[in-house]
Amino acid sequence: MSRISGRISTQSKDQNNLLVLLEEAQSKFGCLSQEIMSELAKSVGVSISEVYGAATFYAFLSTKPQGRNVIRICKSLPCFLKNSELIIESVGREIGIQPGETTPDGKFTFQLTNCIGACDKAPAMMINNEVYGDLTSKKIMAILKACK
Numbered sequence: 001m002s003r004i005s006g007r008i009s010t011q012s013k014d015q016n017n018l019l020v021l022l023e024e025a026q027s028k029f030g031c032l033s034q035e036i037m038s039e040l041a042k043s044v045g046v047s048i049s050e051v052y053g054a055a056t057f058y059a060f061l062s063t064k065p066q067g068r069n070v071i072r073i074c075k076s077l078p079c080f081l082k083n084s085e086l087i088i089e090s091v092g093r094e095i096g097i098q099p100g101e102t103t104p105d106g107k108f109t110f111q112l113t114n115c116i117g118a119c120d121k122a123p124a125m126m127i128n129n130e131v132y133g134d135l136t137s138k139k140i141m142a143i144l145k146a147c148k
């Protein structure tokens with residue numbers, strides 16, 4: 001029993017360390033390239049597939065280059081019930097791309113995400129680390145216009 005719980009806590013600790021390193025690498029390099037993931041796997045002592053698995057599982061990590069402004073619109077139920085679909089359409093129309101895409105000029109990356117903890121302000125989204133809530137199509141236009 002103690003061997004199992006010891007193993008779990010070690011795995012959990014390793015996983016947390018890996019996530020911290022992945023976040024730092026993404027922040028520094030903009031995305032997690034094959035080369036970066038390979039280096040991290042070697043330095044942490046885990047397989048490249050474990051690193052790749054973590055890098056592709058978490059919505060806040062990306063293996064592809066991202067735009068200067070990463071828009072993440074919440075697609076979870078409370079936001080959906082407050083018409084997040086209309087916000088998704090508005091953003092797509094304003095910046096000319098669909099979720100999962102980056103504008104050719106590298107200004108925006110558009111993603112859908114699960115709850116961002118702003119349910120009381122649904123529908124909500126994040127642009128980089130900033131949370132925006134109680135969104136309307138009119139608000140979206142002003143917010144996007146202010147993005148550099």
Ligand code: FES
Pocket residue numbers: 074075076077078079114115116117118119120122123124
């Ligand atoms: S459900 Fe959308 S922010 Fe929580």
